[in-house]
Amino acid sequence: MTDVAIPKTTPKDWASDQEVRWCPGCGDYSILTAVRMLMPDLGVSPENTVFVSGIGCASRFPYYMNTYGVHSIHGRAPAVATGLAMARPDLDVWVITGDGDGLSIGGNHLIHALRRNVNVTILLFNNQIYGLTKGQYSPTSEVGKVTKSTPFGSVDYPFNPISLAIGAEATFVARTHDLDRQHMIETFRRAHDHKGAAFVEIYQNCNVFNDGAFDTITTKSNRGSMLIPLEHGQPVRFGEEGERGVVLGPDGRASIVDVADVGEDALVVHDETASDSTLAFALSRLAAGPTMPTPVGVFRAVERPDYGAEVTAQLETARQRAGNSGDLAALLRSGATWEVAGR
Amino acid sequence: MTDVAIPKTTPKDWASDQEVRWCPGCGDYSILTAVRMLMPDLGVSPENTVFVSGIGCASRFPYYMNTYGVHSIHGRAPAVATGLAMARPDLDVWVITGDGDGLSIGGNHLIHALRRNVNVTILLFNNQIYGLTKGQYSPTSEVGKVTKSTPFGSVDYPFNPISLAIGAEATFVARTHDLDRQHMIETFRRAHDHKGAAFVEIYQNCNVFNDGAFDTITTKSNRGSMLIPLEHGQPVRFGEEGERGVVLGPDGRASIVDVADVGEDALVVHDETASDSTLAFALSRLAAGPTMPTPVGVFRAVERPDYGAEVTAQLETARQRAGNSGDLAALLRSGATWEVAGR
Amino acid sequence: MTDTIAKRESDPVQSVPGVIVRFAGDSGDGMQLTGDRFTSSSALLGNDLSTLPDFPAEIRAPAGTVHGVSAFQVRIADHEISTPGDAADVLIAMNPAALKAESSKLPLGATIIVNTDTFDERNLKKAGYATDPLHDGSLSAYTVYEVPMSSITLEAVAGLGVKPRDADRSKNFFALGLVSWMYTRPVEPILEWITTRFGRTPLVAASNEAAFKAGHAFGETAELFASPVEIRPAALAPGLYTNITGNTALSWGLIAASRQSGLPIFLGSYPITPASDILHELSKHKEYGIRTFQAEDEIAGITSALGAAFGGHLGITTTSGPGVALKGEALGLAVSLELPLLVIDIQRGGPSTGLPTKTEAADLLQALYGRHGESPLPVLAAKSPSHCFDAAIEAVRLAVKYRTPVILLSDGYLANGAEPWLLPDVDSLPTIEPRFSTSPNDIDEEGQPVFHPYLRDPETLAREWAIPGTPGLMHRIGGIEKEDVTGNISYEPDNHERMVQLRAAKVAGIADDIPEVEVEGDLDADVLVLGWGSTWGAIGAAVDQVRATGGKVARAHLVHLNPLPRNLGEVLKGRRSVLIPEMNLGQLTKVIRAEFLVDAQCVSKVQGQPFTVGELVARIEHAIGGLG
C-alpha cells in the first residue's frame, strides 16, 4: 500500500462486468455482496487488489470482482497467492476457496501458507459439500452424510477448520456465516487488516446439494441461542438474554453453562491476542458441527512477522551488504578465473 | 489379526538380509533397533506386517525389516497405507516418514489419514532437516536456520507436529526420541496397539546435516531437567527430583512452575483419554522447539471407529441387505430391460 | 423390470424410420432428465438409439442466458444407428435462449416447438434477440409450433395445492408428454417412473404427472400437430437389452472383471467431471465387495489404489485429464513396482480446466508419455457407450496378467451418451487369473529357497506377485531401480539398462496377446480411415454413407493404442491416403507416423463436440477425390 490518496469507490466500482453464474439462492451471492460492500471502506484500490481462487463454485468469485484475479486450479490458490504475495508485498491478495478446494486437495498448501504467515486473506466458503461436481461429501461433511459418493453414509470423521488452522500455527482465525452481512463485513475487515495470513471460515449454504446445513444455528430465529459471539476482552456469553456462557474446566476444556449457575466471573474472558493458542483451540472445540452452539467471530489474532516482508527484508539486507544491486560481471568472476592470452 | 498362535520370533527374525545404508552415527539406527526389538513382543507375524514409506533417509527403513514393504514416492506413504489398510484390515500397517516427507510434500495425506483414523501406525522421524537431499531446512526447522537453501537463515515459522496432528483430529499422538530405546519401544507399542491412526513424532539426530539438534533435551545428562514425561492419570511433573511441574492457567495455557511454589495439587493431571483434545493441545504448546522443556510420551489416546473397519462393515451390511454377494447377471438386469425376439 | 414389447393396440399410425429430438432449456429446466426419460421409453419400445447430453459447467447457470442452456439430443430409429445424429429434426426450446443457442444448428425444414410463455421482452433481451424471432420472420425456414407450455402446466396442476413457482418446474414434463404423444411413446412407464422417483415428495410427483398428461392431451386435442407417428422396433440382434451410458457400462465392466479375477475392487478416486459417475455407481454396489474411497486428491486416489493392489486387490482410480496430469509420478511408481493398476481417464475439453462438461480426446499423448523416464504402459480406448464394459474387462485382464498399470481412455461423449446394449452372457466372460505366488520361487547363494519378486514368467515377462499375509514370501519393493530378479536396490549401469528394456519388452509383447485390427468396408480401398475411441460411431456411419453413394473406402478402429496390433503396419501399407479423425490436433496421427513412416493425416475437430457424420463424409470424399 502506498501513501498516495486512494480515490473513493463505491461497491459498484468493485463489481466486474461479468454475469454472476451461481444457482439462484446460493449463499455465495451474499458473501459477494458483503465483500463488494466492504472494499470501499478498506482504503485500497482495485488495481492493487488481487483475488486468487482454486476450482469450485466458490472459486468463481474472482470473475465477479473488478480487480485483478486468477482462477487457478483445484486446491492450489494458497500456493499461487503465496508466490504473488511474496513477489509483490505492495498488493492486497485474497484467496477464495471452498471446503473441498481448500481442505481436501488443497489442505497442504493451506496449512503451509498459515504457518509461514504469508500476507493473504483467505476466505473459505464452507458449504460442507462439493457443489461444482454436483454433490459429493467433503472433508467437513458430518459422519453419516448421504451423498452421491456415500449412498450408505460417510464414515469419514470431518476436520474442524478452525482447529486445523490453529494447529497449523495460524495467526488470524475467524468464523462467520452467509446470513449475517454485517458480521461478514466486520470479520472480513479484521481479516484484511491483519498482517500475515488471515483465515476465515464462512458457513455458506449450498441450496442445491446441501440446503439448510447451517439453519440450526444461522437463521435469524436460531442465531441468538446458537451462535456464540467471540469478543476480545469480554466474557464469552450468548443466548437471547446472554443467559449462557462458556467456562474452561481444569483440563482446559471449554463447556457451556448457565450464567446464573456459575456467575459471570466464572466465564472465560476471550483473548484473541493470547500468545499461546490454547484458548482459541479450546473454543474451537465447543461445537463439533453446526448443530451445536457455535462460536463465531475472531478466535485468534496475534502478530508474527509476515513472510513476504521477511523475504523482502533479506533482499534489502543482502543488497546493502553487497554494496551493489547485482553486478552481473562481478558474479561471473566470483569463482577462480584465469586469463588465456591471445595468440 | 487371527486367532492362530503366532510363532515366537526374535529381533533377528525381523531383520531383512539387506545391508543398512545410513550414515555411520545416524539416529535412524537406534530407531530401527527399537522396532526390531519390539516386534517379537507384539504378537504379530512378519507376513502380516507391512512397512510403507515415502522418500528420504528415514524412508529407507522398510528395506531393513523382514516383512512386506513398500518404499513408495515422496510424501505419499500415508495414502498408499490408507489403501492397503482399507483393503486389508487383517494386516498391521506401519508408515515410516520424515519431517520433509510427512510434513512438507506429504502433509495433506498425513492430516487426512489422521482425521479418518485409518488403522496405521505412523512413525515420523523428525530430524528437522532434509537428509537425503543433503541438508535443506524442513517444515520443522527453527526460524533463522542456516542451510543450503537458506544461507541467510530461514524465515519460515515451523510446524509443531504434535499440535498439527491434534488439530487434524488425531486419536493417538505421542513423542519420543532416538536416544532412549526403552521409551521408544514403549511408545511404539502403545501406538501399534491403538486401533486407528497412531502418530508418533520421533526426535532423530541427523549427525551429518543437523548434528545435535536435540542434544539440549535428549542427552542422558539433560533429559532429567528438559524432558517432561507424560503419564496418564498423573500430575505432570519433571526435573531430576520431580521439582518442576505444569499448571494450566485460566486461559487454558500450560506453563511450567516449581512444584514447591504451587503445591502438587495445583499441577495438571494428564488425561490422554480426554474426549476434548484441548489438554493434549495445551501440553503440545509447552515447547516451541527442542531447546525448551519438552513433553514426551503419549499426549492423546482416544477411541474412535477405525476407518478400514467401518468401510468393511458397510460392505458386510450391504451383502446382508442384498442377500447375495454380488450376482453379476442381476446387476446387468437392474435397469429397465427389453427383449428383442429372434427373427 | 423386463418388458417384452407387445404390439400396441391403437389406431394404425404412420411409421417413420427414425427421428432426432433435441430438448433445450435452462440448466434448471430439467432437460437432461426429460431427454433421459424419452430415451428410456423409446428403448422399451425396442428402438435403436443414441444420445448426446450437452450442458454447461455451472450447476444452474443464470436463467435465460445463452451460455446457461442445457440440451439433450436423442436419436431413435427402427434400424441400427451409431451416432446421435448430426442435427435435430425436432427442437424443443423452452425459452428464447434455448432457441438462440440451438436454432442455427438445425437443418432447414426442421420442426421447432417453443414455450411461448417465456418469450417476453426480458428473456428475449437476455438471449440477445433484438426482435422476437417468433414474429420477425427469421424462422420462416422451419415449422414452428408455439405452445404456451408454462401456462397450460399451471392450469393442469391447479387444484393440487402446488405453489405457482413449483408448478412451473413441471413444464418439462409437459414437453415430455407432448413429444411422447407425437412419437407414440408408451405412457405407463413414464408415469411409473414419476411415482418411484418422486415418491418422497408426493406433491411434486402429482404435479409432474399432471403436466405430463396435459402435454400428451395437448398433442391429441390441440389439432396443431400432424398425426402422431411411430418408430418401429429396430431389427437388433435377439436377446435382452438395457439402455446404458458409457460410465455405467464401464462401472459394470469393472465389477465383471472383479468377478472374473476374484480380486475385490478398491477404487481410490477424487470426484471430477465427467468421471464422477463411476465413483457414484461403484459406491452403490458394496454387496459386490467393492471398496470405494473418496480420496483427498487425485494423488491419494491412485496411491491408495496402488496400496490396495499391493494387498492383492483390484486397484482402480478414475479421473479426467487434470487428474491424470496429477497422477503421473505415481503412475511411474506403478510401472516400477510392476503391480496391476487401472487408471481410467474420462477425457474432457482441455487444456487446464478447459471445458469440463464437453467432450474431447486430447489425452492420448499424455497417457502414452506423461511420465518421466522410460515408463511404458498399455493404453486402451473404448469406442462406444456399451463397449466401455468390454474395454474395462480387457484393461483389467492386461493389468493383472502383465502386472502393469493400464490406462483406459473414454470421453465425455461416451460417458454420458447412451445406447441399447445386448446383455452379455456372464458365464462366457473371460477368466482372469491373478496367479499369486504362494511359495519360494528361487534358490539363494546358499541353496536356500527364497522368494524373488522380480523373477519373471519367461513368456509374458510378468513378475511374481506375492501378497502380504503369505508366509515366507516377505519382500520389499520400491521406486528405486531394482536388481533384476531379486528386486533389491541396484544402481548398477547394466542392470538398469536391462530393467528398462525388460519393462519395455513386457509391454511391447502384449501385442501377441491382443486381436489384430479388423479392416471393414472396401478392404483394398486407396483410402483408409483409422479411428480410435468415441469416433467409432461417426466414422462407421460416414463410411457407410460414402460407400452407399459409390465411394470406395476402408476403415479400421483401434481399441489397443499401446501396444498397437501386430498387423497394423500391414493394414496401412500401400494406401494412398490414411485419414485419422481425432478430437485433438493429431495425437494418434503422430504415433502412427512415427511407428510406420506412413503419411497419415489427421482430421481434427476440437470443439468440445463429437464429429458429425457429415463432417467426416466430406473429408472422406475429399480424400477419395485425391484431394486429401
Add this chain to the structure above:
Amino acid sequence: MTDTIAKRESDPVQSVPGVIVRFAGDSGDGMQLTGDRFTSSSALLGNDLSTLPDFPAEIRAPAGTVHGVSAFQVRIADHEISTPGDAADVLIAMNPAALKAESSKLPLGATIIVNTDTFDERNLKKAGYATDPLHDGSLSAYTVYEVPMSSITLEAVAGLGVKPRDADRSKNFFALGLVSWMYTRPVEPILEWITTRFGRTPLVAASNEAAFKAGHAFGETAELFASPVEIRPAALAPGLYTNITGNTALSWGLIAASRQSGLPIFLGSYPITPASDILHELSKHKEYGIRTFQAEDEIAGITSALGAAFGGHLGITTTSGPGVALKGEALGLAVSLELPLLVIDIQRGGPSTGLPTKTEAADLLQALYGRHGESPLPVLAAKSPSHCFDAAIEAVRLAVKYRTPVILLSDGYLANGAEPWLLPDVDSLPTIEPRFSTSPNDIDEEGQPVFHPYLRDPETLAREWAIPGTPGLMHRIGGIEKEDVTGNISYEPDNHERMVQLRAAKVAGIADDIPEVEVEGDLDADVLVLGWGSTWGAIGAAVDQVRATGGKVARAHLVHLNPLPRNLGEVLKGRRSVLIPEMNLGQLTKVIRAEFLVDAQCVSKVQGQPFTVGELVARIEHAIGGLG
C-alpha cells in the same frame, strides 16, 4: 581471484597432451571434493577439462561396500576436449571396494594407485574379493602403485593433536597431494583453499594441509613413480575463463536473463537431486533481487512461480523428472494463462525414483506431451555445462516474448560436470523486453476504452501482459477456456477450436525466431548424427575421430526441441542413415520420425552413464559401412 598463469619455475618436465584421472572411494571419503580441487587447480593452469562426478544416492553409504563407492573422473588436456574421457588413465582407489567397482572399466595398461592400508581381510570380503587382488595377479595388466595412504597420513598429522579417526579423514588430501605432484599441479591454490574452506575448524585445516603436503612429498621422495609430467595450457580462445558446472552456469544464466529483462527472479522450488544446487546457488544471491521460495512440494513450487509471474516477476521452478511429473497440471494452467514461466528439468535416471544421482535424458516426451488436452509449449535442452548459461537466457527470452511456459532440459551429467568457460561480455547479452501493457488496448461495444488480456500481437501471437498495480487494466484470467480477445469464460465450440489453434500456432511460430540448425563435419555425408542435450560433447568427439580416420559423417545438434528449427527437414533429407544417440529408448527419434517421415534410428544407452566416445564411434562406423 584472477590469476594469470605464469610459467612455473621448475625443472623442465616431460609434457603429455592430457590425462584422465579417476578418484574412487567410500561416499564418506571426500572423493568429490578431491576431484573438484584437482580440477580447479588444473583450470588455473589453463588446461581444457571436463569432469564426471559419479556417486550413489545414499549420503554416506556403508563404508567398504561396492555400492557405496563414490567416484570423480576428470580429464585435463592441452587441447580442446568435450568429454571427460571414456576411461581413466589413472585410478586412485582408496579401498578394495573402489578397486572392485572401477578396475573393470579401466583400459589395459592403466595406472592404479591403491591405499594399501585398507586392504585387510574384512574390507576385501566386503568388496566381494575372495583373494587379495594386489597379490593374486589379477591386476597384472595394469601398473599398480601400492601406497599406505592412511598410515602416512596418520604420521604426517601426528603432533597436531588430531584424534586418529579424524586424522584418517585427511587421507583424500594425501591422495590429492600425490596426484598433484604427478601432474605438476600448483600447490598454493590448494593450500589457500584449505585455509578458507576449513577456517572455522583450524585443526581440520591443519590436518588436511599436512596430509596434502605429505602426499606431495611422497611423490617426490618415494622414487616409486616415474618423473612428474606436465600438461600444458590448452590453446583456448583468448579471454577470461572460469571453471563452471552446468548447474552454476544455469543459475547465472537465469540471473543474467533477469538483468536483461528487468524482471526480478522468483524461484519456487522443492529440493530434488540433481536440481537442488540451482536453488542453493540462487538463494545465495539475494543482492540481485532474487526471491527463492523452498515450497512445500513441487506443485507449490510451480504455482507460486506462476503467481509471481502474474505479478510481473520472472517465475521459475527447478526440479527433476519426478517433479515435472507432478507439475503437469499446473503447466497446463500456465499454457492456458499464457504467462511467462520457466520450468527447469535436470533429468536423472527413471522411471520413478530410479537412479537419483545418475544421468539420463528420458524426460523429453514428458516435456513435450506430459499434460492433458492440447497444451503445447517450447522445449529446449542445454548441450554442455557452460551452455546452460546461454540456454537459460534463450529459454527466458522465449517465455517472456511469447507469454508461455518453457521447459528447459538439462541432466545430471551436465549439472555436476564442469568445464572451463570463456566469460561472455555481459553488455553483449540479448535484451529481453517484457512489454507490460499500461493502458487500454481495445474499445468495447459502447465505444469505451477497455483492456482485453487476450488481444494478441499479430506477429508473435503473444497476448497482452498487464500486471497488478496497473490502474484501469484490472482483469481476471483462469484455466477455463477463454473467449478469444476478451479472455472471458467461453464454452462456445468454435471459440474453443480457435483458441486451441492459436495456442498451437503461437508456439509453432517460434520456429521463425530461432536459429536454423547447423550441420558440421562432412556436410553432404550419407550418415548424419543428430543429437540433443548432453550428448553434444561425445558426439562431437566421435565424429571428429571417425573423420580423422577417413570416415564421412555429418552432425547436427538441436537446442530447440519444440518447435524444431525450420531447416531441419532439409538437413535430414536424402541421408542414407540418420542416427540419434539418446540416453533413453528413442524419444527424439519418435518425434523426428513422426515429423519428417525419415527412418531415423536411435542409438540408445540407458545406464545412468553418459555415452563414451568409443561407443558412438563404433555405431557411426557401422552406419557408414551401411550396416545401421
